[in-house]
Amino acid sequence: MDELRELYQQLILEHYRNPRNFGELPEATHRAEGHNPLCGDRLEVALRIDGEHIVEIRFRGSGCAISQASASVMTTLVKGTSVSEAMALADRFHRVLLGQEVPSPELGPLAAFAGVREFPSRVKCATLAWHTLRAALQQVSEPVTTE
Amino acid sequence: MPSASEVISVETVAQWRADFPILQRTVYDKPLAYLDNAATTQKPQVVLEAEERFYREFNSNVHRGVYYLSERATELYEAARRTAQRFLNAASPEEIVFVRGTTEAINLVAHCMARSRLRPNAEIVLTHMEHHSNIVPWQLAAEQTGARLRVIPITEQGELDLSHLEEFFTERTALLAVVHVSNSLGTINPIEELIRKAHAYDIPVLVDGAQAVAHLPIDVQELGCDFYAFSGHKVYGPTGIGVLYGRRRWLEEFPPYQGGGDMIRQVTFERTLYNEVPYKFEAGTPNIAGAIGLKAALEYIQQLGLERIAAHEHFLLTYATEQLQRIPGLRIIGTAWRKAAIVSFVVEGIHPHDLGTIADREGIAIRVGHHCTQPVMDFFGVPATARASFALYNLPEEVDRLVAAVQKAVELFRA
């Protein structure tokens, strides 16, 4: 049960129940769709970018607690940052989940997802939102998948 | 059909269970509760031994050696075909084609139909509860030939809606392809009736029996179906081996499936004469050990008795349905009147994927996802379900553990 509590931390469950920045963003300048073929989760990330700045971000979709909470936390972190900062954070988050980097305080609420490392089949749930964000920032028009 | 009155004793199930070595193992220090039998079943000792013995004592290629080993291997392989024939009560062993599994069996029929029978505007009738492997091959065949797919709808209970059945059968209908037992809903379809009605219009019927053969006695002659497909690994046999039963007239009429060795009689660069059925459809070296393992599996369940297995599974289905339904917020998807031992469910506020992870840490293997039936998920408006599916070796205690794990998830998520 301890590993499970580590996985389903309060912060994750809270974001799952009350996702932030959830919904459609009609005035989006960038958007992408992500798809996890293993579980059928789908996610859309839409952003309004002004110059280098992420002014607005929203996500839509359905999925497990990990994928929904990860998307929600992500939106709170990258809103107001620059595109390059968002990309750097995405890279760092991936490295942590792949066990290539230990979580540091700079990760802030993302550190709550470190427990996912003990559940290899769930890492993709945590990274789906970030893959999709990256695709949106790079304006990939094809849906991305976690495969 | 299981007689509801028959009760299989705890001792009997314990004996059956002891035949499966993997069930002794633990997962995360908990005894394994394997409840994903619709995905694949575990293998009894007799199957493991049959495969191993073949490799140890008889390994050689079939249908081509004049020496002792190859003759023995050929005999064993052909004996497996006769066992499959008797298992399905096919009229002759020539009507049994060994394939990799249900998927390949359906692809074989779709491929051969596309090359012989399907014309532009021909119609292939499917149902809304088909597994992707009984949808996609027909889409490919339709693309190739200009044929169209038509889909028999389902009801809220997860049963086929047969109220407009006859409208699906026209002079354009080339085939009805229907699942015997739904892998995501558990529904046992009235294929006897479907076959009878389709045949009244001269429409051949393919039955996807992947989920049926481990639970129901099958008699293809009594059913009268034209094709019946199943996978060895879902009936306690090895992976990579399966059976396509095809009525002789179809197999004779069909062009070959794949080209290669064993499926030919004579080859020149100008022209090839094909081998007779079923070899015409078995190009290349087949899965010899797999067929021998399958033979052992079919004999094993026949020895236990399919009626007794069905009675035990029916008990597990009833018990699991009752116990799971008590959990507030839990909804069972698939409440057909006739069901095999498959229970799909969703729990309000908890994604099936999370249920799967929490059950896993309790040593319980259940499947979560769309179960290769996305149209069924769309119909019920859920992205996925959690599914427990039972086999002859499962115990009511394992149902209790599953219920406890779901309750644990509910507590964790509502905390």
Ligand SMILES: Cc1ncc(COP(=O)(O)O)c(C=O)c1O
């Ligand atoms: C109803 C049904 N049809 C077809 C298949 C495909 O079987 P296989 O993967 O063994 O070819 C399955 C297996 O998941 C099934 O449940």
